[in-house]
Amino acid sequence: MTRIGVVGAGAAAAAATYVLDGAVPSAEVTVLEKSRGVCGRAATRRRGDVTYDYGANYVKSDDDRVVELLTETLDSEGLVDASEPIYTFDAEGSVSEGRDADDHKWSYRAGLTQIAKRLLGETGATVENSTRAETLVRDGDQWRVVDTDGGEWGPFDALLLNPPAPQSAELLRDAEWESEARRDLAEAAEAVPYRTIWTAVLGYEFELDRPYYALVNPDRDHQIGWIAREECKAGHVPDGESVLVVQANPEWSVERYDDDPAENVAELADLSADVLGDERLADPEWTDHQGWRYALPDEGVRRGAVDGVADADLYPLGDWVAGEARLHAALRNGLDTSERVAYALE
Template sequence: MTRTVGIVGAGAAGVGAAYALRDTDFGVTILEKSRGVCGRAATRRRGDCLYDHGANYLKDADDRTVELVEELGDDGLVAFDDPVWTFDADGEIAESDRDTETKYSWEDGLTQLAKRLLARTDAAVYRETCVERIQRGSGREHVDEDASGDRWYLVDTDGESYGPFDAVVLTPPAPQTAGLLAETKWHSEHLPALREVVGAVRYRPIRSVILHYPFEVDVPYYALVNTDKEHDVGWASREECKRGHVPDDESLFVVQMAPDWSEEHYDDPLDEAAGVVATKVAKLLDDDRLTEFDWTDDQGWRYAQPNGGANEEILRRGEDDGLYFAGDWVAGEGRVHSALWNGVEAGERISEAF
């Protein structure tokens, strides 16, 4: 009998879990609430510009990450090593003393990571499908009333049921996963502890503001990062450092504002917020031209960075019944590679368990 796995979320963790099951007999279904894949490793296009406005790149964190990137092929791969410099609360910029790291994206954007991984699987991906609850039941006809069976179902906001699944992997940010657990029908002694530990994970919000300029900014670094967490700007990077993202003689900044600023100004109109952000960037780089951008864009990430990881020992208690968790909040680090490998490891455990 073919085993089945349902994965909630097509971000790096969900795609990683599917990729880990690619050479097995498992049938994999992914339900993703948005139109795209790769979650907060997101890419947009405007005119001749393409920009990674969430996670900015995949880093060469370890040998397995580098090997995976190489396996995905060098067609369209963008590998760059322009440095990241630092600045403090006073806006003093300093050259970083860290070793230069290779950073990866693609000419078609960072979402290529998920697209290329999924292309190597037989996973069925349902986009614009928002899962409202999960349920342990004995058959499709019991989805609304019986939680005592041995297989899982996923129910979306339209009431559509998907399943049955032998295992389910939950990969949304912890607050959204906690919401799913709150609606879960599953007779298990572990459910209260799981709800508590997932619900305890807190996130830092980030508002990303995109600033495009019809001229090139000549600086010796790819990005600036605030190290003392006391500046309104948390990060400012230049997409023109990535081949194929920005036309010659133009600049496009991805500015990620600090969590406190982002929380306070999360819903400010873009035309108002962009002017404020541009002024701060101009002051930081000591370049008055940067107050005058010719177009802007933004994205608010309510759950951008987890403050820490959940108790993995407690999270693993659901695995005997086929309930798995994966994501940066499980790994305890808000990095693309951390979420990806956490998902891969969850997929490997599923493969070994059945």
């Protein structure tokens, strides 16, 4: 039997687990996930009849293999497309049609977490939620993982590492593994720059009539970076209601990250009302919020540092390895990485 460990249950890890389950029939895959859910920043919450994606907003159709995965390989029931375009706004909040919309902006009626749920559900993998990896241990030619409660997992013949680069760097620095390759990857991962994003979700009991799905501030010179209308995704918001997912820009997010959430939400609601030109939006019926300290990598990790640990059967994966802060890029990286793992294990 081949035993494979996966730290983190993000989109890349889910895609990799899906491929390995078929490509290595003898594999027993164990996924250790610190949270109670799966799919990382492609996160979904529900509030009564409302469903909203409050991290990543959708999957672009920019990769043929990912398109095939979502529309043909996996069950596509419930796959929805926000067909309205994406407009832009500037530092003064003036809106224009300044950006072409992506060809497809996919989610699911039940939200983006369906991606990982469907991928993992097709496998025989064991997913251990609420299990935070603390120490990676290299024993001879195998791996063990010790969690924060002292539990031990493994031994594993290969280990996939899916947390954001800063958290992966911390695991690598503290790993019980004397290796120059480990130190090199830890330094390279630590050097990956990340954007912090603080998000407010604003719910209203009235319809918001606009010709666009979302607004983006491409120059990053407004306190808000992104406003999306969740009602543009079929099945997410009941008729007659509106839900905005509002992402503050990175500078505002860092400055206000630990401030009172209610005050942050109120300020983002006021700013959204100003950008959308509707004073009603300053007074939502209900709200939610989430801080993403490591939301989006602005660069990819140095490729040589990633390749350097493969001889020890350690495989980082995710958008920070792909070098593009997009959900489709993370999925594709998971597919590609798992094929490298399968080939090495053969």
